[in-house]
Amino acid sequence: RGGYRGNSDRRDDRRGGYNGDRRDGGRDDRRGGYRGNNDRRGDDRRGGNRGYRGNSRDDNGMRPDGRRRDHHNGPQRSGYRENRVNDRSNEPEIPADISPKELDPAIRQELRSLSKDNADKVAGHLIMAASLMDEDSAKALAHARAAKERGGRVSITRETLGIAAYHAGEWKEALTELRAARRMAGGPGLLAVMADCERGLNHPDKAIELGTSEEAAELDPEQRAELAIVIAGAHHDLKQMDDALLVLEPETAASDLPEVTALRVTYAYADALALTGRTDDARSWFTKASKLDVHGVLDADDRLAELSE
Template sequence: MPVPELDARQIQHLSKVERDRLVRKITNAGEHFLAERFGEVEEILRPLVKKHRRIAEIQELHGLTLYRLGRWKDALEQLEYSSQLTGDIDQLPVMADCHRALGQVESVRKLWEELRMAGPEASVMTEGRIVMAGALADIGDIAGGIRLLEKGPIKTRRAREHHVRLWYALADLYERAGDHQRARRGFERIEQVEPHYADVSNRLESLS
């Protein structure tokens, strides 16, 4: 995610000194997040989320940080709160993945249905699809996960990050299902557009 920008209306009650200090801290936290220094982000945000409960950008960034730290319950609580503040659905896939990590498949399914009915932009929908498919695979329904992913935007003229993530998830499930030919084709497709993506080279080597 980009470095968050605070809504001027939410900080207009602060003095100029307080506003400038808060903006510096949030900018610093955002830069740490992009550099994947999540422990540092959490240290910066921990006192801010309590002090500025109504500033959604702070609450959301903290929730995403907790998610990246593997603190699923805390992340879920924080992201649910930030979503209530904004009415935004962009973090529903992350919330669903928290439920998945906690083994709460029905909660994943509920959020997937909510996302599907809302019809968000393609990248958000695809992330939700990947999480739901993974949850199905977790309970042994690999075929169901494959069917769900195959309904996603597999074909595209210009591959974006969410397309590559979809291809990877699908190739992974093909391999788990024993369909090594399709798995190999999927990983090869990724290698053509993102040669160093994740562990694709190793996956292809193991399938050769």
């Protein structure tokens, strides 16, 4: 059944998957990369497509101990330079009208550890990866891989590749890159995406472990609710229907959620009720979801019709 899944058949019929999309038509002037919480828009090539961003990034290539990272001493294995030349010759083209200045200033600051020419190329690939995320996940992934190949020691390139791989259904690659981004940048973000990747790899138990980790307690309200939706889905995978309800119940009473996130929680809770056989309660919550859904992104009305048959 559909629900609020973004562009996706990427979860087949798994309920409770993380969704990085906001469909409320909101816009602001921050551009490029993956910033903010769950705030991606697909209609702005200049980085309007955004998702989770971790916290406490180390800018200008500085280590936590104050020493500068060395971005020039790459692996010296045989054929390394030749392979890099080949990779760059095969990387996707960046349209001529894409300017690095369109990238979010904070992300441009992170790229200052790279040479100017290389930083501009990485910026172009990040912008293209963000803009193509919904319409062509394969091309977005290609641009994200190119950004990482050119700037793999800058955390935003690893995070962008992780999100792009997630949208393309490349769960293992997504987890690898998101873990790398978290090691480099710190902070509790990205847990919901990582947990959903674990579900994609048929590891719902590992998804649940992320939901009970110490870092989960550090999430802001929106990230916390998104993680709860994913963890509820993991319990559904394990046929633990009552546990799914218990995970979602605190979020249904939360007063600190953005409207779109509250909408997703309402729908997820209605779905969880339906799966436990509590049909009357499910109808009540699908009705609430329908009333909250002012932009028509959910299939709550269809679900209500199904439950009335």
